[in-house]
Amino acid sequence: MEQCLCVERELEKVLHRFVTYGHQSEERLDELLRSVCDIRAQLVAFGVQDADLSVLSQTMAQCCKNIKETVQMLASRHKDIHGSVSKVGKAIDRNFDAEISAVVAETVWDTPERQKYLSETIVEHLYRQGMLSVAEDLCQESGVVIDMSMKQPFLELNRILEALRMQDLRPALEWAVTNRQRLLDLNSSLEFKLHRLYFISLLSGGIGNQMQALQYARHFQPFASQHQRDIQILMGSLVYLRHGIENSPYRSLLETNQWAEICNIFTRDACALLGLSVESPLSVSFASGCMALPVLMNIKQVIEQRQCSGVWTHKDELPIEIDLGKKCWYHSVFACPILRQQTSESNPPMKLICGHVISRDALNKLTNAGKTGSLLRARLSQVEQTRDIPQTFDAEQRIEGETQTRTAPDRSLSEV
Amino acid sequence: MAVQETASQLSMALKVQEYPTLKVPYETLNKRFRAAQKNIDREASHVTMVVAELEKTLSSFPAVDSVVSLLDGVVEKLSALKRKAAESIQAEDESAKLCKRRIEHLKEHSGDQPASVNLWKKKRMDRMMVEHLLRCGYYNTAVKLAKQSGIESCLEFSLRIQEFIELIRQNKRMDAVRHARKHFSQAEGGQLDEVRQVMGMLAFPSDTHISPYKDLLDPARWKMLIQQFRYDNYRLHQLGNNSVFTITLQAGLSAIKTPQCYKEDGTSKNPDCPVCSKSLNKLAQPLPMAHCANSRLVCKISGEVMNENNPPMMLPNGYVYGYNSLLSIRQDDKVVCPRTKEVFNFSQAEKVYIM
Numbered sequence: 080m081e082q083c084l085c086v087e088r089e090l091e092k093v094l095h096r097f098v099t100y101g102h103q104s105e106e107r108l109d110e111l112l113r114s115v116c117d118i119r120a121q122l123v124a125f126g127v128q129d130a131d132l133s134v135l136s137q138t139m140a141q142c143c144k145n146i147k148e149t150v151q152m153l154a155s156r157h158k159d160i161h162g163s164v165s166k167v168g169k170a171i172d173r174n175f176d177a178e179i180s181a182v183v184a185e186t187v188w189d190t191p192e193r194q195k196y197l198s199e200t201i202v203e204h205l206y207r208q209g210m211l212s213v214a215e216d217l218c219q220e221s222g223v224v225i226d227m228s229m230k231q232p233f234l235e236l237n238r239i240l241e242a243l244r245m246q247d248l249r250p251a252l253e254w255a256v257t258n259r260q261r262l263l264d265l266n267s268s269l270e271f272k273l274h275r276l277y278f279i280s281l282l283s284g285g286i287g288n289q290m291q292a293l294q295y296a297r298h299f300q301p302f303a304s305q306h307q308r309d310i311q312i313l314m315g316s317l318v319y320l321r322h323g324i325e326n327s328p329y330r331s332l333l334e335t336n337q338w339a340e341i342c343n344i345f346t347r348d349a350c351a352l353l354g355l356s357v358e359s360p361l362s363v364s365f366a367s368g369c370m371a372l373p374v375l376m377n378i379k380q381v382i383e384q385r386q387c388s389g390v391w392t393h394k395d396e397l398p399i400e401i402d403l404g405k406k407c408w409y410h411s412v413f414a415c416p417i418l419r420q421q422t423s424e425s426n427p428p429m430k431l432i433c434g435h436v437i438s439r440d441a442l443n444k445l446t447n448a449g450k451t452g453s454l455l456r457a458r459l460s461q462v463e464q465t466r467d468i469p470q471t472f473d474a475e476q477r478i479e480g481e482t483q484t485r486t487a488p489d490r491s492l493s494e495v
Numbered sequence: 496m497a498v499q500e501t502a503s504q505l506s507m508a509l510k511v512q513e514y515p516t517l518k519v520p521y522e523t524l525n526k527r528f529r530a531a532q533k534n535i536d537r538e539a540s541h542v543t544m545v546v547a548e549l550e551k552t553l554s555s556f557p558a559v560d561s562v563v564s565l566l567d568g569v570v571e572k573l574s575a576l577k578r579k580a581a582e583s584i585q586a587e588d589e590s591a592k593l594c595k596r597r598i599e600h601l602k603e604h605s606g607d608q609p610a611s612v613n614l615w616k617k618k619r620m621d622r623m624m625v626e627h628l629l630r631c632g633y634y635n636t637a638v639k640l641a642k643q644s645g646i647e648s649c650l651e652f653s654l655r656i657q658e659f660i661e662l663i664r665q666n667k668r669m670d671a672v673r674h675a676r677k678h679f680s681q682a683e684g685g686q687l688d689e690v691r692q693v694m695g696m697l698a699f700p701s702d703t704h705i706s707p708y709k710d711l712l713d714p715a716r717w718k719m720l721i722q723q724f725r726y727d728n729y730r731l732h733q734l735g736n737n738s739v740f741t742i743t744l745q746a747g748l749s750a751i752k753t754p755q756c757y758k759e760d761g762t763s764k765n766p767d768c769p770v771c772s773k774s775l776n777k778l779a780q781p782l783p784m785a786h787c788a789n790s791r792l793v794c795k796i797s798g799e800v801m802n803e804n805n806p807p808m809m810l811p812n813g814y815v816y817g818y819n820s821l822l823s824i825r826q827d828d829k830v831v832c833p834r835t836k837e838v839f840n841f842s843q844a845e846k847v848y849i850m
Contacts, residue, residue, distance in 0.1 A: 080506055080605055086517060087598045093524075094591050101584040108577040112570060119566040122559055136553055139562075143546045143553075146569070150576065154539045157532055157580075164528050167594070168521050175514040180737045183745040187781050194631070197741070200774040201624065205640075213640045220633040358497060360769035365620050365740075366498035367769075368747025373507035375746055397786045401750040406497040408800065409768030410755040412787045416850040419788045423754050430809060435848045 082174035089167040096160050104153050111146050118142060182375040198223045204361040206230055209237040232353050236346070243342050248277050251345055258352060267348045271302040271309070276341055278313055279332050286321050293317070363407075371401045396421075417441040496613070497767075505604045505612070512619075512739050515626065516597055524590040531583030538576035545572050596647065622646055627740035655679070656689055663696050671697065748779040753787075762834065790849045796820035796833055808844040812837055815847060 118139055125135075188197060198221040205214035206225075211234070218225060235254070242250045255262060255270040262269055274295075281292040299310045312329070319327035350357045378399045382388055391398045413428050414421050415438035422428045422438045430436050437445075500508070549565045603615050621644035628637035641647075655678040662671035679690045748770055755763035756770040757780070764771040770779045792801040794817035801807040805817040810832055821830050821844055828841050 080602065082506075082510055083598050083602050087595070087602075090591060090595050090598065094588065094595065097584055097588050097591060101581065101588075104580045104584075105577065108573060108580070112573050112577070115566055115569055115573065119563060119570070122563055122566070139553055140550065143550050146546050146573070147543055150539045150542045153576075153580070154532075154535050157535050161528065161532075164525060168518075168525065171514065171517045171521055174510070175517065176511045177514050177518075179511050179514075179739070179742055183737075183742050183749075184782070185737055187745070188741060188778065193778060196774045196778045197744075198631075200778065201628075203774065210640070210643055213636060213643060216636040216639055217628070217633060220636050221631070354766055356767045356769070356772065358767075360772040360775050361744075362620065363497050364744055364747040364751065364769045364775060365623075366496065366500065366616070366747070367750050368743035368745070369508040369512070369619075370498060370500055370504055371746040371750040372511045372743055373504070376511050396784050397749050400786045400788055403750060404497075404499050405800070406499070407751060408791055408793055409751070409765045409771070410753045410763060411792045412753055412785075412790060413792065413849065414787050414790045416790075421754070421784075421787050430847055433848075434846055435850070 085174050086167065086170045089163070089170045093160070093163045093167055096163055100156060100160065103156070107149050107153065111142075111149055114142050114145070176376060179372065179376060182372065182379055195221070195223060199225070200361050203229070203233075204359045206233040206237075207359045209233075209240070211237070232355070236349055239345065239349075240342060243338070243345060246280065246338060248273050248280075251341075252277075254349075261352055262348060265348065265351055267351075268302075268306065269344060269348045271299070271306050272341060272344060274298045274302075275309065275313060276337060279337070282316060282320065282324055283333055285323075289317070289320055292320075367401075367403050367407065370403060371397075374399060374401055415441050417444075500616070502605055502612075505616075509601060509604060512623070512743065513601060515739060516601065516622070517594065520590060520594045520597055524587065524594060527583075527586045527590050531587055534579045534583050535576070538572070538579045542569070542572045542576055545569050593647070618644060618646065623738065623740040623743065627738035630738045656693055659693055660696070663693075668697060744778075745782055748775060749782045750785050752779050752782060752784045754784065792849065794820050796824065807847050807849060809847045810837075810839050811843050812839075816844075818846075 239250045281288045316329035418441045545568045625637045625641045752770045797820045801817045805819045807815045809815045
């Protein structure tokens, strides 16, 4: 915020100076014009009488001097504003980072192929957001071709969402009925919720809709077992229809945020059905980048100050952990508690008999260094005091998949 | 939203992302200031010249008529100066106000209403996408996106002017006229001046020696334009256009990327993980991975975190699941591994310690 305020202060000064200068130049020039026109009028009125001409001559000479001075002054006053203008530029330079490309590998996306993937990602994002004509434009300008089969789900999703936003439940209901079985497999109560909302919208129409509401209640039948309580509440509200539900114990049925909620529920269930993430991957990645960039810039500065630029090679891993919050824990990660490094295919997690898990590199180090080995053993056994790390280990098993660990191999420790 | 930025984090992001947002309109302000100074200096010197002539004439007993006509000349030049000064100030004021609007928009990142902050964040992404699209040369898309998102871009007009000049240079005069009709009919204020100037080009052949038209057709003007659009519209014919958008995206993908996103058998893909999605997966491949110094295990069955409340349990086949999930899938004291379908006794699951 401070950065913005700094620049804003300088800008205000510049704007003020422009306004002042504008007024001043107008006033002065008007003055000059008036006096010249005056003189001209006098000249024309008096004709060719020498005496008057000499008086007028003096006036004219004075006027000429005035004009030259004023005009000179106006030109140089404007020049003076330059200082304030350049202060704005300096404030921007001081408060914002001009060069940020050093924190990433600059040319890594510079192939036509990767540019195409980037454009594809943007097109998909635009379809998700419902910005169909922008997406079409981008396809045209970038030459990216998107399968109709990929577009189709988003087009339909957006159509239904548009209708929901206008409180039109029919397209959503049609969709829910068509996908009824798959929704039930997902344990989704979308169809019921849609019927419920429709019923409520009938209720809010007042006593005149009573017959309609009653008739519509038939739609609740297939959901009777799962949503018994909800249905009872809905039917119970009919009692108050005459006097207005908003004055009854059932007034919570009329809450308006239910409409926004049904949009969210629909989006979530539809995306789950289609195997898509609820949020646009591009949005999430971009937001994560907004959090990561300042952290990376900071560490870059620290590295440069301490002159240890070999630390960050851009190749395998970022130099520092970036906390995006628990919602971004999409995958399990195992970091060896001893070496504090992520495990990988070539350095898998190994389970010792005591139940502790360390990386294979750490295990090798443990078994190779006698003295260090015993210190580490003490540390690892903190939970299970009575169990030592045994001198023999179990046979190796092949690693598969995430969070699978191997049990450490048979080895005898001669030094222990 | 999966990623939750605090107010101070948003502030920090401003510092690293918004330099171009402010510098580009500033450069326009600078350019207009210099043009204004030139105009004022020029008109001022015209005034000085006619006044000098008048002074000279006065010293030699002139006829009234000649003095009157010289005075008319002075009035004319003074009026020209007044007009030019007013126009120049207006143009400068406009571009300073654009800078101010940009700052005001940036300040909105720290509203106390979450809804308005979310809207700001969405606009931020759209803004940077527009910049990126301009850099790639996808002008129509960029302009349309800017319009739909309510973003004010100071580039569009200058772009249209340059396109007009290019059409003239290629002698496509009819196309140029059509282009002008389409894009310049809404011009006003400082823009109108520029429009008048380039329209004059229609009267001259493209190899004209008459300046300023010659200057406008000068290929060096393209270079100047590119410099001016340094951060917004850097259209390189070689490769390499790192917009703030691509840099942010690279950093973001790296922060999410784990080895599981690239397991060959694809068993670890998570549909919610952005790096696992099709195009981003390919884009993120050459990028560095996230740095994780602390373990976090997520149960494949329930998606819950495995910790002291839900301890990780390893089945004999090596796969690890949360204790609570194993309880929930236990039937007759047996569990079926979701990944390999092997059946084990519940008691065969061993607690593992990951610290």
